[in-house]
Amino acid sequence: MLLQEQLIQSVKEKCEHDSDVASCMMYGSFTKGEGDQYADVEFYLFIKDNEFEAFRSRRWIAEIASYDLMFRNEYGTEVVVFSNLIRGEFHFLPASEIDVIKTFKPTGVFPDTESMFIYDTTGMLKPRLDFLGGRGPERMTSENVNFAFNNFVNAWLMGVNVLRRGEMARSLDVLTQVQKHSLQLLRVKERKADRWLNYTKNLENDLNAENYRDYCLITARLQKEELARAYAHALALAERLIESLETDYDFEVDAKLLNKLRHYLMR
Missing domain, CATH: 3.30.460.10 (Beta Polymerase, domain 2)
Known part of the structure; x- marks a missing residue:
């Protein structure tokens, strides 16, 4: 026992x-x-x-x-x-x-x-x-997907801005929110969104190898270069997620905004 x-x-x-x-x-x-x-x-x-x-x-x-x-x-x-x-x-x-x-x-x-x-x-x-008992709340809805994407954009922009200001510790802290909403979207993609709130629970088994690697790329240590790479990978992942999910969900975040964020990152 x-x-x-x-x-x-x-x-x-x-x-x-x-x-x-x-x-x-x-x-x-x-x-x-x-x-x-x-x-x-x-x-x-x-x-x-x-x-x-x-x-x-x-x-x-x-x-x-x-x-x-x-x-x-x-x-x-x-x-x-x-x-x-x-x-x-x-x-x-x-x-x-x-x-x-x-x-x-x-x-x-x-x-x-x-x-x-x-x-x-x-x-x-x-x-x-x-x-x-019974079924839990329906997580795979346009409302939830938009909640995750909108909060992703908000956290991503804040994290990039404080990193450019030189606040690396704060940028690393904000990166956890970027990761959170990215994982929620990856779970929608894999139709394993029951752990919407406890999104890292059993992640190694819940995500397939490709999506798990994508998540690994948006992690970083407290180093400026690693943080910059993590935010760049996070944006690229968001673009791919919209492409893969747009046939099933209506997005408030559009390609024009993501393109603007990509150009902002390249400044």
């Missing part, structure tokens, strides 16, 4: 013996058949409303397993680094907020909602998990 599976079992047993917990669900790799020895463990716990104010998450997690670090990140998630160096993410909410589960529907595909079920005393968890 993986250490992560032992932690999952410990969370389940803790829920079963803690009268403060109304419901608990899991999300992430272990609910998608992708859990391995490198995966995180991730949970939503719903605490009875009348106990929520007095509930102490640090104490609760410490009774699951020892940890070396626990903090609240910028999204309000309680992040835990257990002593065995497995990462955990925990969301603790009042039981009355269980409908938050329904808001997960637009974020992706949930192929096995039964595996998300950990514990429930209310009868309210399973119907909400069932709501998440």
Whole structure:
């Protein structure tokens, strides 16, 4: 049994013996058949409303397993680094907020909602998990393709400009946005857009060899020449992507604008 599976079992047993917990669900790799020895463990716990104010998450997690670090990140998630160096993410909410589960529907595909079920005393968890089942949101739409292309152009131009100003670190940071939207478009091209939000997940297996090489060409170290090459390759990739996708999607970005960007790069 993986250490992560032992932690999952410990969370389940803790829920079963803690009268403060109304419901608990899991999300992430272990609910998608992708859990391995490198995966995180991730949970939503719903605490009875009348106990929520007095509930102490640090104490609760410490009774699951020892940890070396626990903090609240910028999204309000309680992040835990257990002593065995497995990462955990925990969301603790009042039981009355269980409908938050329904808001997960637009974020992706949930192929096995039964595996998300950990514990429930209310009868309210399973119907909400069932709501998440079935097909995920349609990603391969003109709206999404244009969103990716438009944001690509915006990030590309900003990255080139700050590079010319001499802000190489900032240009490298902006390049991550260029890469993000390029990958979203490559996933549309390969009809593997389910990972629209988690676009780098399993990339080495999801993209074919040619498209993966194209992605590699738009990566760079913090060196001016490498950054310049990465932005040049990114623009060339965008032009090829429009050519390959234009029969299926209506683009707001046209060849005239891309040609202008190409000339701008050559100045």
